[in-house]
Amino acid sequence: MMNSDLQALITTLEMAALTTIILLIIGTPLAWYLAKMTSRFKVIIEAVVALPLVLPPTVLGFYLLIAFSPEYLPGQLWQQATGQQLAFSFSAIVIGSVLYSLPFVVQPLQKAFEQLGDSLLEAGALLGAGPIDRFFSIVLPLTKASFITAASLGFAHTVGEFGVILMIGGNIPGETRVLSIALFDHVEAFDYARAHLLSISLLITSMVLLAAIYWLNLPKKTAVRI
């Protein structure tokens, strides 16, 4: 693997890791809120969260590009706060990835929280556990597998991202040039040997990651009995 490809790999891993951490931090409360919500606005929030599943990534990327540009408020605020332009930066592709991979983290967590139900949380409360305590002592251990699934799917999906990054990140080596973009470059330059190398390594990595997720989610003997 050439130096530029290695750099793209490092950028990709950094982006995916940071995105996954941010997604777990904001996705967990969002999934909890959706799981417990009974209002009719629930479907609207669910639809917004699921939107990246059906929307062409370029559509999301296009609107993000506009929002991130210094002419519009989000881009302006960012520039005032950091002194740097948001569009075509590493931060931009992380924000884009967070939005793009949101359903892959929120949906498995929401499903797990819904399945867990309230009965064990009520039992915990009556034993003196407050809400934060209940989350860490009951919810987290009993939905561990779903957290692993959510994190792995979020990570894998971010690694495989192309359209959004192309629109808002451009192709800056060491900043926004990720593996999928590097691959596209090689193909455009008819360098099929390097394209093959990148493709096969991405394919195998994704395969291994998905197999690991499904293995973790095999039905266990110690299923939750409520």
Added chain:
Amino acid sequence: MTNFPINNPPISHSPVNNAALNSRPNNKAPQLDLNIRVNYQQFDLAIELAIPLIGITGIFGHSASGKSTLLRAIAGLETSLRGEITLTDTSLPSKTLVSRTLVNSEQGLYLKPEQRQVGLVFQNSRLFAHLTVLGNLEYAVKRCKNNRLSLDEVIKLTELGALLDHRVNQLSGGQQQRVALARAILAEPKLLLLDEPLSALDRHSKTQLLKMMLNIQKQLSLPMLYVSHSLDELQQVCDNLLVLAEGKVVNFGNIHQVIHQLNNDTNSDIIHQQTSLSLPIKTFNNGHGLTALALNAHEDIFMVCDQTFAQQTQLRCFILASDISIILTEPTNSSIVNHLFGTIKQINHQQNNVLLTVHCGSQDFFVTISAFSQQKLSLTIRQQVYLQFKASAVRTFIH
């Protein structure tokens, strides 16, 4: 407050409590004051009642009578509640009475379940599957502020010593409920609520858990509210009984009196009509396999002897009204061992049957006979008759 008359202090399982009952209603006894409403589309609960926190208080009624909703309201799990709940209990170690408002919807006060110091054992044990038996017990211990109870003592009381390392989903239903009971106790609640904890268990586990509950209540002086749809279970362990129907209080008072009042409730088929008794054991075994219970200074009742009676001085028992028959002269040549002389106090016609209330000594007995027999014997009020019933008709749930 609706105060239902409690004429006789109940025969209590804990000696201190009779005094507490007598000092009512000056509000200086441990008690739970309820004035609550819960409204759902299909169902309304409206309860205004002061429950003395004595021994075990039973809560009885049909399904959908509001039993579970009431417990959930007290525990803090019913968020659509309006009204007021105040818990007055003895605070240790000063032994002074302290009133705590759990809910006051007018003042916007609503204590969260974790702040109420009220325990609840559910019908399904709701154990934490990611923890062992010991892990479940320690979960409560870690979050308990007082730590007056020792873990070992509770493990001994609930006979869990051999199961501590087991995963909770390896346990039988009865074992799971024992863990749930131990876990609830270890949180050191001021009041323990039990929501049909035995309903999914077999008979053997039921009696074992009932005995355990009684023992724990006595040892720890922990007041309990016990919801059940089985009057047999409640009759064995409760001091007072609250009867609910359609979200309202139908009756509240001493367990035996309330059961006897239910006998005459014509529009209800919710119980087997019976005479409910708490009697001292006079002779454990008379040499012929019978136990003698002292009905009063002069008269005994005989029942079939059971080994477990040997450790007891007092026995809860009941005689179904259909198991007693009436005879006009004293039966001297009968295999039936129990004969009591009494006076007919009340005659209540119910379809083809007649429910007689017969006063014997100081105790009312309830007898159902056919309308045919009543006419044949031309029984009237104030008539003197003999009751007779077999030793095997004197029943007890725990044995």
